[in-house]
Amino acid sequence: MEVIKKVRKLCICCMEEHEVQIVRVQEHTNFKGMVVDYTAEYEYCEKADEYVAEGDMISHNDISMKDEYRKANQLLTSMEIGNIRSKYGISQTDLASLLGWGGKTITRYESHQVQDRAHDFILRKIDGDPEWFLELLCQGREKVSEPAYQKYYEIVAKRYEDRQDDYLRKSIFAQYIRYENDPDSCGRTRLNLDKVVAVIRYFANSAKMFHLYKVKLMKLLWYADSLSFKRRTLAITGLVYAALPMGAVPIAHKSLIDLKGVSYEEEEFPDGSGYRFVKTSDEDYSALNSDEIKILDKVIDICGKDTKEQIVNRMHKERAYKETEQGEIIKFRYALDLSID
Ligand SMILES: [Zn+2]
Structure with missing residues (x-):
């Protein structure tokens, strides 16, 4: 028996006014053919040494018993x-x-x-x-x-x-499943989309970032993961990158930018449209630890002011890119030779 509180009131047991204890008791009863253990509440009269319940308490105890029965039978409470x-x-x-x-x-x-x-x-x-x-x-x-x-x-x-x-995340994971057991492709990291979103948000919100368009963002993600691998033999996001003419591009890149929490504006240019990633008021980077934030800061320091042409040129000089055939996956083993430390 556990005493929850004591109140001075008319005791419904002995019908006198005195201090009554409100107590919690473990009960068991037979319900629909099974023994149900549950917690019941009573008023306890010390004088008569009796437990009584009335009104709401009876109702509450009944629901408490039924809920235990429901739980035992995998039914919703x-x-x-x-x-x-x-x-x-x-x-x-x-x-x-x-x-x-x-x-x-x-x-x-x-x-x-x-x-x-x-x-x-x-x-x-x-x-x-x-x-x-x-x-x-x-x-x-x-x-x-x-x-x-x-x-x-x-x-x-x-x-x-x-x-x-959720549907989008599932479809991205489906495109990544084949790389999961290939540490050289995923940087010994299982794809973590919360981190992907946090990294993109961190880049877009940085005061030192200049014109963040899609091509540049894709390179920045690769630089962040590669630098992380160089420092810790562990990528940040688990993204897998293919070598395309303009440099590294993560698998499922079209879906990645539609993840909830990533903000961009579509802009029209004479030669087509571009996605410009914009600052958001959301500054939640809790998916990232302090080492990862330092890595992102370093990447922003080095590449944040790059134009699209500059970052593409930078990427073209990386050994990881030069050693990889077009369309093939860029391996993290080359991260040791990355131009950034
Ligand atoms: Zn009493």
């Missing part, structure tokens, strides 16, 4: 169900109508009634798959009020949009 619903900002009644369930079903699941497995599966699906929920919402538009529909649509569309980055 009442609070988890409430949280899934809150993520979409949808009311209990509206969610039940959209699903074609009885009007009070969700309300009950968020308290005393244990959901069956099929309904549990659907609730998890809603949580993990905004695309599916969006379809459900559109199909059931007439089941909720128009203002409610508009509100839910906005939230679910936003969640769906947020998932884009």
